[in-house]
Amino acid sequence: MFQGEDVDFLEEMYKIKEIGKIGEGSFGKVYKAIDLTDNTECAVKVVSKTLFKDAQVESDIYQQLNHPHIVQCKRITENKNQFFLIMELMKGGTLAQRMKQEHTDEEFAIIMKGILMAVHYLHEKRIIHRDLKPENIMFASTDIRTVKIADFGLSFKFASEGMFYSLLNKKCGTIIYMAPEQFKEKFYSKQIDSWSCGVIMYMLLNSGQHPFYNKNETREQVIKKIMNPVWHFSDGMNPLAKDLIQKLTTIEPIERYSVGQALIHPWITRNFQDKIPLTYNEQIHQFIKDQQIRNQFKLLFFLQYLMKNCPIQQPYPDDEILQKLSDKKKLQQQYQSLPNPQSQKQRVLSNNQKIKNLRSTSPKDQKSRQKSKSKPKTSFENLNTLEDQRYTIASFKKCFQQKATVRPKTIEEALNENSAKSRQFIKQKLELPPLKKK
Secondary structure: OOOHHHHHHHHHHOOEEEEEEEEEOOOEEEEEEEEOOOOEEEEEEEEEOOOOOOHHHHHHHHHHOOOOOEOOEEEEEEOOOEEEEEEEOOOOOEHHHHOOOOOOHHHHHHHHHHHHHHHHHHHHOOEEOOOOOHHHEEEOOOOHHHEEEOOOOOOEEOOOHHHOOOOEOOOOOOHHHOOHHHHOOOOEOOHHHHHHHHHHHHHHHOOOOOOOOOOOOOHHHHHHHHHOOOOOOOOOOOHHHHHHHHHHOOOOHHHOOOHHHHHOOHHHHOOOOOOOOOOHHHHHHHHHHHHHHHHHHHHHHHHHHHHHHOOOOOOOOOHHHHHHHHHHHHHHHHHHHOOOHHHHHHHHHHHHHHHHHHHHHOHHHHHHHHHHHHOOOOOOOOOOOHHHHHHHHHHHHHHHHHOOOOOOOOHHHHHHOOOHHHHHHHHHHOOOOOOOOO
16 A cells, blocks of 8 residues: 555645555555546556665656557656656556467467567667566557556666667676676677567467576576577477577677567568578678679679680690790791792892893993994894803703714805705804904
8 A cells, every 4th residue: 555645645646546556576566546637547656766776767768658569657756755657557467477378379479579569669769678578568458469568667778879889787687588698797788688588489489488497496507598598499389480589599699680670570570481581690691602602703704705805715724835826926927027929029120120220320331332332243142032042052062962973064064055944044043243344
C-alpha cells in the first residue's frame, strides 16, 4: 500500500486511487491504481531516490518515448523521497508467463518482431536498454501483437552518436542475459541488446529453458558458459530460426547482427525466399571475393586483347624462339638492303648517259671528234661493231689453233674466186685504205 503522505499526494494532486500491489523490485514497487482523470486502470511505479540514484534518468527516458511496442508513460511526478511513474496497465502478463504456453512458429515470429521493433526504436534514439529479459517484456492484452518493453531503470542514453561505441564499460543488468563483452571489462555498445534478444528468442522457442543457466550451477560457471557458448537446438526447430539465434549471439560484437538486420531476416519477415542478410565480416569477405572475380575478368579480357593484337603467338617465348625471330629479322633487313636489278640497270644506263654528255661537252672530246672526221678509216675500223672485230680475230685464231694444213685464203685470193657471195661479203666488210698524199 502507498505510505501515508504518498496517498494524500497522489490522490489530491494526480487523482490516483490505489487498488493493490502488483510487483516489487530492487529499486521500487509497482501498484495497480485507477486514474481518476479518465477513470481507467493504470500502473504506478514508485522508485526510491535513496536506493536508486539514477531514477531521474528513467523518468527522462520515459518522457522521450512513444512507440506501440513500448509501455506508455502517462505522467511523472515526485516528492522529496520518491518518483512516481504513472503508466498504462499491462493486463496480458509477462513474456516469462507466455513462454510456457504453446504457440506456432509464426506466432513466435510475431512476438520477436514486436520486441525487435521496440529495441530498434530505442537504438535510433541512442538509447541502450541494458536489461532486456522476459520479466521486462509484457502484453497489454491476450493478443500476442500487443507485446511491449518496460522497465528502463538501467537504460542509458548517449549524448551524441559519435560516442555511441566508446563509453560504456559498467557491469549492469541480469547476469544470465548479459553479453560476453560485459564480463571482459571492455567498452560495449548497443550489440549487448542484440545478444539479449537472441537469448530471449532461444527461450521462447524452447518453452522457457535458458541456454546457459541451471539452478544447480554457480555464478562463475554460468559466466564461463556465456563466454564460451555452446548451443543445443531441438530437431524440430526451424533452420531459419537457428540461423537468426546464432547471428544474434555471436561472441565478437562486430560480427553480431544488429537489431535492424534481424528485422529483415526471412524468419521474421516470413518471406522464406529472401536472402539471409550478411554480417559485417561476411560483407567484407563477399566484397573481397567480388573484387577478385572482377580482377580475373579484367586479366582475361587483357589476354584476349593481346592474343588478337600481338604478332607473337606465344605470350612468353623461350630463348630459342627469340633467337630465330632475331635471325629472321636480320635476313629481312639484308634482303631489303639489296638493290633491285631493274632499278640498278636503269641507274647504270643513266650514269653512262651522263658520262657521254660530259665527254661531249669537253673541249678535248671535241678536238678528237674533229680529227676522227678528217682521218680516213682503216679496213679493220670499218667493221661496224666490236662483235664483228672479235669475230674476225677469233676466226684467225681458230685457224692457227687447229693447225690446219690449208692456210687461210688471203684477201686477193678471195677476190679472185668466182663466188659472187664471197666477193659481196668482203666488199661490205673491208675497205682498202686510201693512198697517202705526199
